[in-house]
Amino acid sequence: MATTPVTAHITANTSILPAISAYEIFLNDQGRSPYTVKAFLSDLRLMASYFPPDRTLGAITTADLNAFFEWMQSERGVPCSPKTLARRITTVKSFFRWLNKNGVLLLDPAEKVVQRSVMSPLPTVLTEDEVQAVMLAADRYRRKPKPDARPYALLYLLLSTGVKKSECLGIHLNHLDLTAPEGPRVFIKYASPVNRYKERKLPLPDDWIPVYEEYVAQYKPVDRLFPWSPRRLEYLLEDIGNDAGLEKHLSFDMCRWTYALGEYLRGVEPDTIRQNLGVSKIQWRELNLKLKQLAGNA
16 A cells, blocks of 8 residues: 555554654645644644553554543543543544555554544524524614614524534635526635535525625625624624524524524425535534434424
8 A cells, every 4th residue: 555755754663653743744734724633633642642652553452542542531530521532532543544544554453443422512593583683683783873784794694504604704705696597696615625525505595685785885895705803703793692682692603503403494405404514424413413303492
C-alpha cells in the first residue's frame, strides 16, 4: 500500500509522538478547523502518555486500546463524561485508520474497539406561536422612524433555510439567485474541498426578496450578505427574542432546528431534509432520531 508524503517517514517501528506530529500535518492539509485539530491532538497525546515512551505503533493491540479507555474512564482519577469518552474513541479510531490506510500498519488495532455513541440533549425549538411572535418583533424594526430591515432579513432567512451560523456568515451577495426560473435560491458554498458535500442550493421565500431589497438599500453590503461578526448577529437575534417576550434564548441553532422540525412535520422526505441541512448520512441518524422525538412532543 503506497504511503503519502506525510507518512513516508513513519513505520510500524515508529513511536507514537512522531506519528501524532505527522497526523497533525495531515489534518491541517485537509482543512480541518483549528478547534478540531486541537481536540484531536489533545486526545492523542493523552493516549501517548498512557503508553511507555518507547512503545511503537506496531506493538499497540486492540486489548491495549481497550485497557487505555478503561483507565481513562474509571482509573485515571479525572472525570471523563460519556460525551468526552465517545469523542476520544472517535479520535483514536481515526488516527489508526489513517495509519492503516496509508500503509504504516497492516492491521488497524482500533477497528474492533467499540464506539460508544452519546446522544446529546434534545434541542430547543420555537413553537408556531413563538415563530409568529419573533417574526412580528423583527418586522417592527422595519416600521420604526429609522427603518431597519436587517433583523427581519436575517431571521426570515434562518427560519426558511435552516443554515448554520458559519454558513450564514459565509453567504456572499453573488451566492443569491433571486431571478431563477424555479424561484429565488441561495447557494451555500465552502472554501475547503473537505466540506464540498455540504454545498447546496436552497429555496428562498418569494416574500423575502422585498425585505432583502430594503436591507440592501439601507446597509449597502458589497460582498458578504451580513458583514458583521458572529457575536453581533447573535446579539441581534437575542434582541429580537427579548422584544418578542420570548423566555427562550433565540439563537442560530434554535432557528436551524425549528426549520428542520417544521419540514419534518410537513411531511418532507427525510433525505430531502438531510440534504437541505447539509449533513452526512451518519450525522443524520442522530438528527432524525431527535426530530422524531421533537415531533412526538409537538
